[in-house]
Amino acid sequence: MGVYVHIPFCAQKCYYCDFHSVVVSDEEDFSEVAGNYLVSLRQEARYYRPLWGERPLRTIFIGGGTPSLLPPRDLAAFVGFLREELPFVSEPEISIEINPHSLTRKGAQALSMVGVNRASLGVQAFQDYLLEAIGRIHRSEQVEGSVAMLREAGIGNINLDLMFGLPSQSSQDWVSTLQSAIALRPTHISCYGLILEGGTPLERWVSEGLVDLPGDDDQAEMFQMACRILLGAGYEHYEISNFCRPGWQCKHNLLYWNNRSFIGLGSGATGYISGFRYKNASDIQRYMESWDKGVPFYEDFAKVSLEQEMDETMMVGMRLLQGINEADFRSRYQVGFGEVYREAIENLLARGLVEYAAGHLRVTRQGLFLENQVSGAFLR
Ligand code: SF4
Numbered sequence: 364m365g366v367y368v369h370i371p372f373c374a375q376k377c378y379y380c381d382f383h384s385v386v387v388s389d390e391e392d393f394s395e396v397a398g399n400y401l402v403s404l405r406q407e408a409r410y411y412r413p414l415w416g417e418r419p420l421r422t423i424f425i426g427g428g429t430p431s432l433l434p435p436r437d438l439a440a441f442v443g444f445l446r447e448e449l450p451f452v453s454e455p456e457i458s459i460e461i462n463p464h465s466l467t468r469k470g471a472q473a474l475s476m477v478g479v480n481r482a483s484l485g486v487q488a489f490q491d492y493l494l495e496a497i498g499r500i501h502r503s504e505q506v507e508g509s510v511a512m513l514r515e516a517g518i519g520n521i522n523l524d525l526m527f528g529l530p531s532q533s534s535q536d537w538v539s540t541l542q543s544a545i546a547l548r549p550t551h552i553s554c555y556g557l558i559l560e561g562g563t564p565l566e567r568w569v570s571e572g573l574v575d576l577p578g579d580d581d582q583a584e585m586f587q588m589a590c591r592i593l594l595g596a597g598y599e600h601y602e603i604s605n606f607c608r609p610g611w612q613c614k615h616n617l618l619y620w621n622n623r624s625f626i627g628l629g630s631g632a633t634g635y636i637s638g639f640r641y642k643n644a645s646d647i648q649r650y651m652e653s654w655d656k657g658v659p660f661y662e663d664f665a666k667v668s669l670e671q672e673m674d675e676t677m678m679v680g681m682r683l684l685q686g687i688n689e690a691d692f693r694s695r696y697q698v699g700f701g702e703v704y705r706e707a708i709e710n711l712l713a714r715g716l717v718e719y720a721a722g723h724l725r726v727t728r729q730g731l732f733l734e735n736q737v738s739g740a741f742l743r
Pocket of ligand 1: 372373374375376377380381382384427428429462485
């Protein structure tokens with residue numbers, strides 16, 4: 364169980380992005396807004412303290428947006444506050460998302476001092492023309508420098524986020540991006556296919572015929588290349604989009620894939636506490652105004668029924684390549700998934716999309732490419 368913190372500020376908006384974030388130059392006084400936002404985050408953390416109780420928290424994930432845009436000292440102080448305020452184990456996994464253009468040596472050291480021990484760098488590609496094509500602000504040469512600064516500061520658990528299916532990206536570009544990433548010896552690599560989100564500049568340019576994207580078959584081939592190259596380099600493929608050196612899975616994300624509870628803090632963040640799921644409104648000003656009054660401002664708040672929880676456990680659990688353990692599911696719900704989802708499982712088995720192995724139900728290689736269909740089959 365852990366804590367997710369959303370920092371919704373970016374230096375500029377990437378052309379494909381529909382995440383909740385605001386561009387800092389649009390804020391009249393960013394340092395004042397950032398300071399007030401951190402105050403609201405503290406209020407929110409205090410609010411959940413009694414509701415959460417004493418269950419031990421094992422992870423913090425600070426995502427965004429671009430958390431590394433906040434002054435590192437303030438961010439470090441906030442992490443220190445969370446560790447004092449909430450019931451964390453003595454050495455939690457503390458991850459932070461970093462844009463390679465915004466990391467400094469001092470910043471890395473300040474974060475390391477308060478226990479940040481994992482960094483996720485938004486690399487996406489090692490070709491500057493591709494970074495420009497998707498509106499990323501950093502340049503590929505900054506990645507190596509960021510990795511070096513993190514290691515110097517004692518943060519050796521490093522993830523590199525990579526993307527395939529970018530405008531004009533060739534197979535050779537993708538192979539070279541994978542090789543450059545491997546050469547930096549990160550503990551973890553995530554590979555995401557570009558998704559064309561409605562309302563983004565990239566979607567508009569594609570619909571106007573100004574930009575060409577690799578097709579579905581090309582994307583599937585790039586995904587296969589990633590699997591082959593990363594496995595060949597000693598990485599384990601443990602979740603559809605995620606690879607790691609043995610033993611270096613992201614503990615925080617495992618929490619989601621195991622459908623466990625977590626506290627979500629920040630505008631636009633979601634949380635899952637004591638059987639209730641909530642989503643904070645994606646509006647920074649109203650988020651802060653609400654916490655001035657000491658109350659949350661939800662966009663969604665709902666009790667998750669037992670039936671829904673079981674469905675969600677199956678849907679997210681099937682993203683893990685090891686699959687879902689039958690005995691664990693039975694001990695959690697007092698019923699086996701074979702009984703609850705008999706028809707769905709028989710159907711997926713017949714189509715060769717899932718298989719039983721070592722007490723687990725898991726996707727096959729074929730099922731990996733049709734994961735939406737596998738997950739969707741468990742929604743009652
Ligand atoms: S840095 Fe991340 S959150 Fe910010 S605009 Fe780019 S993709 Fe979106």
